Amino acid sequence: MRIVILGASGNVGTAVLRALEHEPRVEEVVAVARRPPATWSSAKTAWQALDIAADPLDGLFDGADVVVHLAWLIQPARDQERCHAVNVGGSERVFDAVARAGVPALVYASSVGAYSRGPKDRLVDESWPTAGTPTSFYGRHKAAVERLLDRFEGEHPEHRVVRLRPGLIFQHGAGSEIRRLFAGPFLPSALVAPKRIPVVPRHPRLRFQAVHADDVADAYRRAIVGDARGAFNIAADPVLDGEQLGRLLDARPLPVPAPALRAAAAAAFHLRVTPTPPGWVDMALAVPLMDTARAREVLGWRPHHSAGDALLQLLDGMRTGAGLPTPTLEPDGGLAARAREVLSGVGARQ
Numbered sequence: 406m407r408i409v410i411l412g413a414s415g416n417v418g419t420a421v422l423r424a425l426e427h428e429p430r431v432e433e434v435v436a437v438a439r440r441p442p443a444t445w446s447s448a449k450t451a452w453q454a455l456d457i458a459a460d461p462l463d464g465l466f467d468g469a470d471v472v473v474h475l476a477w478l479i480q481p482a483r484d485q486e487r488c489h490a491v492n493v494g495g496s497e498r499v500f501d502a503v504a505r506a507g508v509p510a511l512v513y514a515s516s517v518g519a520y521s522r523g524p525k526d527r528l529v530d531e532s533w534p535t536a537g538t539p540t541s542f543y544g545r546h547k548a549a550v551e552r553l554l555d556r557f558e559g560e561h562p563e564h565r566v567v568r569l570r571p572g573l574i575f576q577h578g579a580g581s582e583i584r585r586l587f588a589g590p591f592l593p594s595a596l597v598a599p600k601r602i603p604v605v606p607r608h609p610r611l612r613f614q615a616v617h618a619d620d621v622a623d624a625y626r627r628a629i630v631g632d633a634r635g636a637f638n639i640a641a642d643p644v645l646d647g648e649q650l651g652r653l654l655d656a657r658p659l660p661v662p663a664p665a666l667r668a669a670a671a672a673a674f675h676l677r678v679t680p681t682p683p684g685w686v687d688m689a690l691a692v693p694l695m696d697t698a699r700a701r702e703v704l705g706w707r708p709h710h711s712a713g714d715a716l717l718q719l720l721d722g723m724r725t726g727a728g729l730p731t732p733t734l735e736p737d738g739g740l741a742a743r744a745r746e747v748l749s750g751v752g753a754r755q
Contacts, residue, residue: 407433408629409469409508411457411499412476414438414731416579417514420622421473422450430630437465437476440732457495462502471510471629472503479586482674482682483753485542492546493553500557503564510565512628513554515636517572517614519547523693525612530696531570531636538691541684567628571621571639572614572695575715578729579618580722581737588723589679589751590743597723600655606666607647607658610690614640617710617718627704638695641708641715653713663690680752 408425412418413436425431426447434450441452455465457476466472476499478491496513503511518541521534537548551568558566575583584592596602616639624639643649647658663686671683700706710718721727726737737743 406431406470406630407435407468408471408473409435409437409466410473410475411437411455412474412514413452414440414442414733415475415477416574416576416582416618416734417621417625418475419578419729419731419734420576420618421475421625422447423619424622424626425629426450428626428630435465435469438731438733442731444730456491457499458491462498463505466502466506466508469506469508471512472499472508473512473514473625473629474499475514477514479543480680481750481753482542482680483750488542489546493549496550497553500553504557504561508564510567510629511557512567512569512625513550515551515568515570516543516547517570517638517640517692517695518544518688519551519570520692520695522691525610525694527694528696529693531638531699533693538684538688541688542682543684544688544691565632565634567633568636569621569624569628569639570636570695571624572616572641572712574618574621575615575719576618577718577722577727578734580719580725580727582728582734583719584723584737585680585746587679587681587685589681590746591678592723594724594726594737597720599653599717599720602654602656604659605647605650605654605656606661607651608661608663608666608690610663611666612644612646612694613689613692614644614695615712615715616641616708617715620706620708620710620715623709624700624704624706627706631704633703635699637700637704637706638697639700639706640695640697641710641712643712644694645712645716649713653717666690674752677751682752 478488519535521536535551537544651658673679728736
């Protein structure tokens with residue numbers, strides 16, 4: 406099989422490359438990124454530099470058996486026009502190019518963020534509405550691409566389409582990237598460790614699901630080499646809430662009203678302390694808890710890491726400045742690199 410992966414240099418993409426490296430049915434991988442790594446140790450993977458929002462796509466998918474679309478912008482959050490151009494406009498260009506090239510299968514990285522507001526006291530399956538969270542650009546963009554895929558499937562039923570909708574995706578090597586994307590340059594890395602976090606917020610709707618990047622990659626591998634179609638929720642147990650986080654981190658759960666959580670996020674964003682707009686809080690409080698039964702039954706997927714273990718690995722990666730050998734996942738560069746983050750506007754430019 407010949408596989409083309411868009412957005413291969415990020416948190417999920419690097420994990421998918423690792424998973425496919427040992428998959429005998431995959432003979433060749435074209436890894437596409439705006440900024441490919443200078444070196445990558447793999448006999449079956451070849452890198453190509455490309456911007457899905459601007460560069461020509463014709464020819465890229467010729468001879469491919471599966472296209473895996475992971476490319477997505479979370480930053481610069483202060484330039485939502487740029488994010489929309491890549492996330493929604495770029496996705497539309499990819500889907501059109503897949504159809505023109507006649508690629509048999511398309512596997513797309515959707516998200517729990519695509520879901521409309523839902524319950525936190527029970528699990529929902531993949532039929533839950535995907536209208537996103539209106540105040541979150543991430544949720545709006547994920548919902549918009551779901552509609553593009555609906556149209557694609559209606560116009561091109563001959564293509565096999567898979568949508569994976571994972572919860573939060575963590576791994577040790579993504580520690581520096583996730584710190585840059587969400588926490589910003591002012592977070593003291595030494596404090597991001599169990600027993601050094603004194604309190605965690607607790608709210609009835611602040612309950613979320615997480616999964617290790619390697620487990621997500623295994624779901625992608627199964628979707629790539631199998632014959633499954635449709636949407637799949639991907640998450641590990643347990644559900645993470647204030648009480649669970651308190652036990653994991655040896656911290657005290659502190660009840661916090663939702664307006665206070667949002668106000669704190671908004672103030673930090675507007676003061677350029679963090680790159681994370683308050684819509685992320687809205688989305689965290691809104692999205693439902695997902696039932697992963699379909700992934701387990703149809704894909705035969707099982708996570709090997711608990712949600713708590715995935716989170717602890719991420720926090721250790723953030724504390725130690727861990728990274729991986731791609732520009733997206735480069736390790737924390739210390740004070741000089743953080744100074745560049747501040748000078749860039751903290752979420753204004755990449």
